[in-house]
Amino acid sequence: MKTMEPREMAKRVGEGLLSFPVTHFAENLEFRPKPYKEHIAWLLSHKPAGLFVAGGTGEFFSLTPAEFCAVVHAGVAQTARLVPVIAGCGYGTAMAREFAAAAEQAGADGILLFPPYLMAAEQLGLAAHVEAVCASTKLGVIMYNRDNAILDDVTLERLCHRCPNLVGFKDGVGDIERMTRICARLGDRLTYIGGLPTAETFALPYLEMGVTTYSSAIFNFLPNFALEFYAAVRRRDHAVVFAGLREFVLPFIQIRNRRRGYAVSMVKAGMKAVGRPAGPVRPPLIDLTEAELQELTKLIAGRS
Numbered sequence: 001m002k003t004m005e006p007r008e009m010a011k012r013v014g015e016g017l018l019s020f021p022v023t024h025f026a027e028n029l030e031f032r033p034k035p036y037k038e039h040i041a042w043l044l045s046h047k048p049a050g051l052f053v054a055g056g057t058g059e060f061f062s063l064t065p066a067e068f069c070a071v072v073h074a075g076v077a078q079t080a081r082l083v084p085v086i087a088g089c090g091y092g093t094a095m096a097r098e099f100a101a102a103a104e105q106a107g108a109d110g111i112l113l114f115p116p117y118l119m120a121a122e123q124l125g126l127a128a129h130v131e132a133v134c135a136s137t138k139l140g141v142i143m144y145n146r147d148n149a150i151l152d153d154v155t156l157e158r159l160c161h162r163c164p165n166l167v168g169f170k171d172g173v174g175d176i177e178r179m180t181r182i183c184a185r186l187g188d189r190l191t192y193i194g195g196l197p198t199a200e201t202f203a204l205p206y207l208e209m210g211v212t213t214y215s216s217a218i219f220n221f222l223p224n225f226a227l228e229f230y231a232a233v234r235r236r237d238h239a240v241v242f243a244g245l246r247e248f249v250l251p252f253i254q255i256r257n258r259r260r261g262y263a264v265s266m267v268k269a270g271m272k273a274v275g276r277p278a279g280p281v282r283p284p285l286i287d288l289t290e291a292e293l294q295e296l297t298k299l300i301a302g303r304s
Contacts, residue, residue: 126149
């Protein structure tokens with residue numbers, strides 16, 4: 001089947017809640033395609049607006065190129081064009097171009113462009129990196145603004161003029177002023193995605209700027225809660241949103257903030273807690289302690 005045009009992909013992504021599936025590993029840390037595809041089928045039954053495979057929650061940073069291709073291909077095959085499939089993409093410019101090509105060959109509808117490896121760079125260099133990746137693929141590109149790749153509104157506007165397939169902007173910074181400048185300058189040229197861990201905390205204020213969707217890692221193990229929370233955000237039901245924050249999201253974050261890297265570990269622990277284990281995280285990440293897993297299990301039980 002034909003992949004989606006970049007604008008169509010971006011439009012579809014902005015219409016609902018986004019799912020970022022974990023990548024399933026065996027105890028020896030090998031990729032397990034069968035339970036991974038089964039998990040995607042389960043996620044699709046809850047009707048996300050888009051599926052982001054081999055992303056941050058999917059441990060893109062730990063996958064070999066061959067594993068990346070296998071993960072993306074499995075996600076595309078299982079999704080069968082029901083929703084757009086966006087694949088992670090990153091590292092240095094040359095490698096990012098290769099990942100983009102691999103995602104396109106595997107049938108993905110778009111790529112989520114992570115920051116380049118390690119180096120802090122000036123706006124001119126970051127723009128060259130993004131433009132080179134956009135030029136290497138026909139897929140729609142969503143820029144992930146975070147860590148060492150933080151674009152300002154002027155640079156992003158120039159990129160939008162030069163890169164027709166740059167169609168999305170995912171914010172992982174939480175700088176309200178920067179986001180206001182970007183949204184005011186670019187309007188509906190891009191689809192804006194909330195991308196902080198955990199994105200639910202920023203959902204209401206970001207909605208006022210036109211950020212209509214966000215990446216929900218919680219969708220992996222509590223899809224009904226994630227969708228109900230998102231629906232409350234979209235109808236601006238402050239009472240329901242703040243109840244969800246108070247009763248689940250903020251206590252969840254409190255556990256997550258105890259150790260570095262727990263943003264991913266918490267999701268796999270959550271899946272284990274609901275009886276849908278996805279295996280361990282890969283080093284350098286570490287899994288929750290048994291006591292923390294029990295604490296999280298108790299918290300999740302109150303929302304099931």
